[in-house]
Amino acid sequence: MCHICGIHEKEQHDGQEPMLCIDPKNGLHVNTKHSHGIRLPIHVQKCIPERLYDCEVDECRDFMSIAAQSGNPGKECYHLERTRKAHAYIPPAALKNESVIEMVGKGLISTCRQQQCMTVYQRANSEEVDCVFPIFWGEHSLSDRYIFFSVYTGEKDSWCKFGRTLSTFDTKTGKWHCQCIGSKNRISCIHRYLSMWWLFQEHPHLAKNAVDTSNEDIEDIEEMVSGNLGMPYQPEYTHSSVITMTNYLWNFKRIPEDLPRDLTKTEKPVPENFEPTETNCPYCPGPCPPELNNAFVLTTQSMERSAQFAET
Structure with missing residues (x-):
């Protein structure tokens, strides 16, 4: 049995982000915007008597708008779908x-x-x-x-x-x-x-x-936690490479829920030399090819020269 409600089977709630009803009169719920990092809450509205279905996230609103224009007006975003498993209003x-x-x-x-x-x-x-x-x-x-x-x-x-x-x-x-x-x-x-x-x-x-x-x-x-990070290199993605990259980012590059205070408040000094923290390529087996390491060394040397030139 579920340790949350004591009624449903355990799989119905375990492994899911919490969904709380905060206003039964207007059908308002609170859910986590993302399932990783700092769990920022968002409001969603699902009031069946008044036929009000909406989400606070702009991307979700665009998604449901496109679905309605494509002939599927009842399509709900991920957050709205999860209201079916919402905790009762307390x-x-x-x-x-x-x-x-x-x-x-x-x-x-x-x-x-x-x-x-x-x-x-x-x-x-x-x-x-x-x-x-x-x-x-x-x-x-x-x-x-x-x-x-x-x-x-x-x-x-x-x-x-x-x-x-x-x-x-x-x-x-x-x-x-x-x-x-x-x-x-x-x-x-x-x-x-x-x-x-x-x-x-x-x-x-x-x-x-x-x-x-x-x-x-x-x-x-x-x-x-969700600033725009540019990616100058855009390789051709295949089905398997997307899966490999997604697993790598999910397992090794996630922002933790509770960021250490020193990480966000203390500024670290600029290192004298730039050294790679990873020696193995996450997308292919084995160590990085010599030409990539050489390119990294050349890039590091050029950055050091630029720093010396700026000092002079």
């Missing part, structure tokens, strides 16, 4: 007025921010949805470094397609990040304070480590 702890008043008394939030938080909280209550829904991936056998919060916004934009945004708290650095970064609300982000309200109320020991930094100083996690 309401989180509701926000309490006493908590935000205590935050004001301790100087963690201003009176003006308190009023703004209360306004958003009351609007969420009027729509019968949770103002803040915490997401703990650590409860689903994933890394517990980041705590994510689905926060009610009451508006729809490119950064909150379903009237909700996502804020992130890094338990190691104490920094916050909100999905609204880059929007008109970048400087005045109320969603971070709503999330802080819930965290201070339910996990005060974690809120003590929070750093009150401006949005300009907060790193965009998704940009950090």
Whole structure:
């Protein structure tokens, strides 16, 4: 039997990314965007009575749009298909007025921010949805470094397609990040304070480590882990070479869930000599051919000469 629900067979849930229902009224769920690296959450909507089927990822929306134009309007993206195995909705702890008043008394939030938080909280209550829904991936056998919060916004934009945004708290650095970064609300982000309200109320020991930094100083996690990496060399791919390359990248080049702090914060000195870290080619058996090693040596020597010329 499944250790998650105790009902289905074990294979139905094991090995799958968690899918949580956060709003049964509007059919909103939270799922991981990718199955590797930092598990960034995304919102998906599947409301059968209202016939609303949508995903927050632009690539998924394009995929379903192309499928509809090709005569397959019912085609769903991977994230929407997984809503069939979603965990049942469990309401989180509701926000309490006493908590935000205590935050004001301790100087963690201003009176003006308190009023703004209360306004958003009351609007969420009027729509019968949770103002803040915490997401703990650590409860689903994933890394517990980041705590994510689905926060009610009451508006729809490119950064909150379903009237909700996502804020992130890094338990190691104490920094916050909100999905609204880059929007008109970048400087005045109320969603971070709503999330802080819930965290201070339910996990005060974690809120003590929070750093009150401006949005300009907060790193965009998704940009950090999924930056555009150019590939100048594009060989001809065969069916077997694609499989070999995919297995190699999956087994040896994946970004870990919990990146070491020194790897992202400490700058390493430029090495005096460039040496290959891999001596065997991942795509063919045996060591690299001599001509490739010679080319690497020539490239290294030219880079060293360029560095010496720049110094002079």
